[in-house]
Amino acid sequence: MTPQKAQTTQTPAKASKPAASWLVFATAIGFLGGMLVMAALVTIFPSGVAAVAEPLIQAAPRKVEVKPTRKEEPPPVAPPPPAVVAPPATAFGVEVEMLRRRALTLPVQGIEREDLRDTFNEMRGSSRRHEALDVLAPRNTPVLAVEDGTIAKLFLSDAGGVTIYQFDPSETFCYYYAHLERYADGLKDGATIKRGQVIGYVGTTGNAPRDTPHLHFSIFKMAEDKRWWQGTAIDPYSVLR
Ligand SMILES: [Zn+2]
Secondary structure, eight states: OOHHHHHHHHHHHHHHHHHHHHHHHHHHHHHHHHEEEEEEEEHOOOOHHHHHHHHHHHHHEEEEEEHHHTTSSSSSOOOOOOOOOOOGGGHHHHHHHHHHHHOOOOOOOTOGGGGGOOOOTTTEETTOOOSSSSEEOOOOOEEEOOOSSEEEEEETTTEEEEEEEOHHHHHHEEEEEEEEEEEEETOOOOOOOOOOOOEEEEOOOOOOTTOOOOEEEEEEEEEETTTTTTOEEEEEHHHHH
């Protein structure tokens, strides 16, 4: 009897086990079903959820992000480094500005400012800096006085060939034109000249390559004694460009 009793007592226990399992199973189904219904509702009516979510997610970052993109638009392109170590450019900043205000005439007929190339710091030989502006042009292209002044000296030299030294009206600066094919007719030492006047013609005299006619043009600030052959070079490109 005892084992039977035990069996009978076990029977309700055995019967209650599947009942509990069913309960768990039903709860799970119910839960999953609920989730599915919720998911379906969200899919069908998303606006209700979105309306709450959107301002929270988008409002703040959108405004912050737009502003910097507009401010930063084109990042400035860094200029290429100069080929040769730069001269003390600020040393003659005042003189360059003074000359720029005069809006000098370009010294070669038919040349535009965009055609000019800065050759001031190029090396000529191993130790000498060019300190001038070379303007390429066909042989016999008229060379023009950059501003009013006087002919300080018509000079023939080994390096420069047929050259002109011109003083500006205040006799502060001297303009130097070299490698000329020839002078303009009638040009003499001490002559008063006008801006834009033809004073010579492009050539290859002096040490210029025979196949590269060009004007070698320089500007220098004279010392107190105003000697036409002495002074400190100023970059003509900075003045004329
Ligand atoms: Zn030159």
